[in-house]
Amino acid sequence: MFKSYLDSRMSLTGAQHEWIWSNCTVKRLRKKQYLLQQGDIWKSHAFVTKGLLRTYSIDKSGIEYVISFAMENWWTGDRESLMSGEPSRFNIDAIEDSEIVVIEKEKFEIICKEIPGFNEMANDIIQRNFIASQIRIHESISSSIYEKYQSFIQRYPSFALRAPQSMIASYLGITRETLSRVRHRTAKKS
Amino acid sequence: MDSAIFEIFKQYTKRYAELTESDFEKIEPVGIYRKLRKGQYMLQEGETWKYHAFIASGCLRTFSVDEKGNEHIVGFAISNWWAGDLESLKSNKPSKFNIDAVNDSEVILFPDRAYNKLVTELPSFHKMVITIHDRSFMASQRRILSYISHSAEEKYLAFLEMYPGFADIIPKNMIASFLGITRETLSRIRQVRDNQ
Numbered sequence: 199m200f201k202s203y204l205d206s207r208m209s210l211t212g213a214q215h216e217w218i219w220s221n222c223t224v225k226r227l228r229k230k231q232y233l234l235q236q237g238d239i240w241k242s243h244a245f246v247t248k249g250l251l252r253t254y255s256i257d258k259s260g261i262e263y264v265i266s267f268a269m270e271n272w273w274t275g276d277r278e279s280l281m282s283g284e285p286s287r288f289n290i291d292a293i294e295d296s297e298i299v300v301i302e303k304e305k306f307e308i309i310c311k312e313i314p315g316f317n318e319m320a321n322d323i324i325q326r327n328f329i330a331s332q333i334r335i336h337e338s339i340s341s342s343i344y345e346k347y348q349s350f351i352q353r354y355p356s357f358a359l360r361a362p363q364s365m366i367a368s369y370l371g372i373t374r375e376t377l378s379r380v381r382h383r384t385a386k387k388s
Numbered sequence: 389m390d391s392a393i394f395e396i397f398k399q400y401t402k403r404y405a406e407l408t409e410s411d412f413e414k415i416e417p418v419g420i421y422r423k424l425r426k427g428q429y430m431l432q433e434g435e436t437w438k439y440h441a442f443i444a445s446g447c448l449r450t451f452s453v454d455e456k457g458n459e460h461i462v463g464f465a466i467s468n469w470w471a472g473d474l475e476s477l478k479s480n481k482p483s484k485f486n487i488d489a490v491n492d493s494e495v496i497l498f499p500d501r502a503y504n505k506l507v508t509e510l511p512s513f514h515k516m517v518i519t520i521h522d523r524s525f526m527a528s529q530r531r532i533l534s535y536i537s538h539s540a541e542e543k544y545l546a547f548l549e550m551y552p553g554f555a556d557i558i559p560k561n562m563i564a565s566f567l568g569i570t571r572e573t574l575s576r577i578r579q580v581r582d583n584q
Contacts, residue, residue: 265532265533277525277529278529281522281526324522325474326478328524328525328528329474331529332475332528333475335528335532335535336484338536338568339462340460371535371536
């Protein structure tokens, strides 16, 4: 799956594929297992080949805040910890049994240097992530809760189906009860 | 270009990369110098954005206007920041946003094509751009977390911490819009803080 993802983004020779693959490790997580725990330093790039993960923080009173989800063909990790070398403020765990291709930071950088197409892909991902988060910021200040939910199910239909309601509510920054109400209203309308 | 303005840009780059004089000689002719008076637009909704804009002085804001005429501010940029609509730039689609000057401002516009050429030709420039993109993304992640996890008061405190200097420059109604809270709530929070 990682191979076909790369093929969709750049043209690689068989040898290049093998070389990239030799720099990867595969990690399997069962549901609820952690990829990253708060306080650890994140030092890799992680590509999801199977399953669903979430990135979240926990406040002093134990409430979880879901900042993002990632599924097949998505990248995950904590960019901030990766770049700063500081302990992460986030946890990443598996919502479903998952499989992740992990590339250590140094190896990732070497690949970027050696293969310009790979480097372009890496830059493109950063920019797309930025655009996605700008859209989310704009929605969080300008949209009603109902509109936010509509936009979420339109943009991320798989997340809406696969993630538990409590996590979706947390992602949208609303209570579980409000989400139920919004879902009810959405169902009635359609 | 006004050399004093370009000097601000030169100083700025030192935070992220070591660009040589010959690099700057390639960069300078690409930049377009623009002066914006307070209230003047750099980008208007419906236009396609084609630049990378570096703010040398002043303050710009990026905002959308909904059907009811309410303004929603997604970002501010002061000196040594970048502004623009990356979504419109990358997708080549009309922007949903407006960018105007909160105060008299001076900006350097780098047209996208020339900018990308610099990225390809100058490794140090490339390094700087990646770092900036990374930092922008991290800042927006932090802001998202603030939206979903903070009370109105915590949002304001996080704003003061993340954007030092902004609160003195930017009118209160704009800060309230940026935080997604009402003007009244912001006044209340500020009053409580002042009394403490």
